[in-house]
Amino acid sequence: MIIIEPHIHMISRTTDDYTAMYNAGIRCVVEPAFWQGVNRRHPGTFFDYFALSLDFEHTRAMRYGVDHWSCIAVNPKEADDLPLALETLEGLGPWLDHPRCVGVGEIGFNRITPNEETVFQRQLEMAKERDLPVLIHTPHDTPEISKKKGTARILDILREFSYDPAKIIVDHNTEDTMPLTRQTDYWAGLTVYPYSKLNPRRVVDILRRWGLERVLVNSSADWGVSDPCSLPKTATFMREEGFSEPEILRIMHDNPLAFYSQTPKFQPRLDLPYIDPATYQR
Ligand SMILES: [Zn+2]
DSSP states (O other), X not given: OOXXXXXXXXXXXXXXXXXXXXXXXXXXXXXXOOOOSSOOOSHHHHHHHHHIIXXXXXXXXXXXXXXXXXXXXXXXXXXXXXXXXXXXXXXXXXXXXXXXXXXXXXXXXXXXXXXXXXXXHHHHHHHHHHTOOXXXXXXXXXXXXXXXXXXXXXXHHHHHSOOOGXXXXXXXXXXXXXXXHTTSSSEEEEEBOSSSSBOHHXXXXXXXXXXXXXXXXXXXXXXXXXXXXXXXXXXXXXXXXTOOHHHHHIIIIIHHHHHHTTSTTOOOOSOOOBOOGGGOOO
């Protein structure tokens, strides 16, 4: 089965990960822009990171038979530094117009602050101007922050902002937020993590309850404890749980293809050869 991974941070992963992903059937990935562990202090640091994702990572992935695409944005975690975020947005346009940028993301909320909201709204506008898909990060549950509240606020903002709901995905849903997201026409993302977030069992239960339409499952793997092969593992679990091959294919391939194909820039190559690392030179 050919798998398209719609949300993963490959910049943080190793060449062994690429090999394992290729061997497990992953042929295409989309990398949204996110926090790198240290808050950036300059717009140029964002821009260099975008170049890394759009150009270098794409070339690196290709050697392992994986077609790598990017979403570009000022992420919600760093949006609270409003002067820096706004200065960065002034220079964001050319990066969104890059031929390998297939969406605006991740945008949304981290601590649900007014600054985050300003940066979220501005980037929604930029996506709409370019007719690009939008990937929305919902906040994590913490003692101070409620994921459900953050998701409800995101949906309120989207309701006022008229943009084709088919072009928007609200990501990192849980059993708590699915009833909110499914009341709308936006896509819903489900993230499979080894410990936190969802596991394959919970994903399967959510899919049974809410169906397979407008759902993307992803690993969101990054530099934390996460698994770039979450999707093939979820496919195996779906098979054990009695889902049919067309249903599994729909989640692993058809849905992500349909979502990102809403921009004509997305022309995935799913037949790239895996090049034996012993045969190429740096
Ligand atoms: Zn992410």
